[in-house]
Amino acid sequence: MSDRTIYIEPLTPDAFAPFGQVIQTSGAHHYPINTGKTERFHDLAKVELGGVHARPLISIFRGQPYALPLSLPLVERHPLGSQAFYPIGEAHWLVIVAEDQSGTPINIRAFLPGPSQGVNIAMNTWHGVLTTLDKETDFLVVDRGGDGNNLEEFPLDPPFLVTHRERGA
Numbered sequence: 356m357s358d359r360t361i362y363i364e365p366l367t368p369d370a371f372a373p374f375g376q377v378i379q380t381s382g383a384h385h386y387p388i389n390t391g392k393t394e395r396f397h398d399l400a401k402v403e404l405g406g407v408h409a410r411p412l413i414s415i416f417r418g419q420p421y422a423l424p425l426s427l428p429l430v431e432r433h434p435l436g437s438q439a440f441y442p443i444g445e446a447h448w449l450v451i452v453a454e455d456q457s458g459t460p461i462n463i464r465a466f467l468p469g470p471s472q473g474v475n476i477a478m479n480t481w482h483g484v485l486t487t488l489d490k491e492t493d494f495l496v497v498d499r500g501g502d503g504n505n506l507e508e509f510p511l512d513p514p515f516l517v518t519h520r521e522r523g524a
């Protein structure tokens with residue numbers, strides 16, 4: 356396929372490290388609280404809040420499903436803060452991110468989170484918008500509010516195509 360095809364790959368903390376953190380209990384520092392009735396999986400991701408009057412926002416994004424193969428017409432980034440997504444309930448979704456080269460996204464990658472995985476996309480990191488598959492899905496989102504413009508978009512013309520690699524390919 357063309358060099359504008361992005362093949363979906365599994366989400367792992369190491370693979371995602373250049374773009375932020377994977378939010379998961381596996382491998383996390385954890386300890387009992389509340390007289391042992393609760394286990395705290397502690398400090399899973401780095402919330403970044405930049406700019407003037409920055410404050411953390413907690414929202415719920417209700418995503419409508421996209422079909423695969425996916426046409427990707429743009430990526431965006433938030434220069435003033437990180438953005439975390441954690442699915443509420445079972446989810447089938449993609450996390451699309453890219454490196455930056457002098458203001459241009461390069462090496463776009465599409466990750467498939469496993470069950471009980473979320474992500475925290477680091478401040479100023481190129482990413483696709485919330486991309487849920489199969490069904491309408493809610494996500495808890497932690498990102499940045501405050502003064503200033505916190506959204507930069509980059510059109511991909513022509514769009515990229517996001518798909519699974521053919522079995523055996």
Ligand SMILES: NC(=O)N[C@@H](O)C(=O)O
Pocket residue numbers: 431438482483484485
């Ligand atoms: N625009 C907005 O709040 N959502 C996007 O940033 C996104 O990453 O989905």
Ligand code: NI
Pocket residue numbers: 431433438482483484
């Ligand atoms: Ni975003």
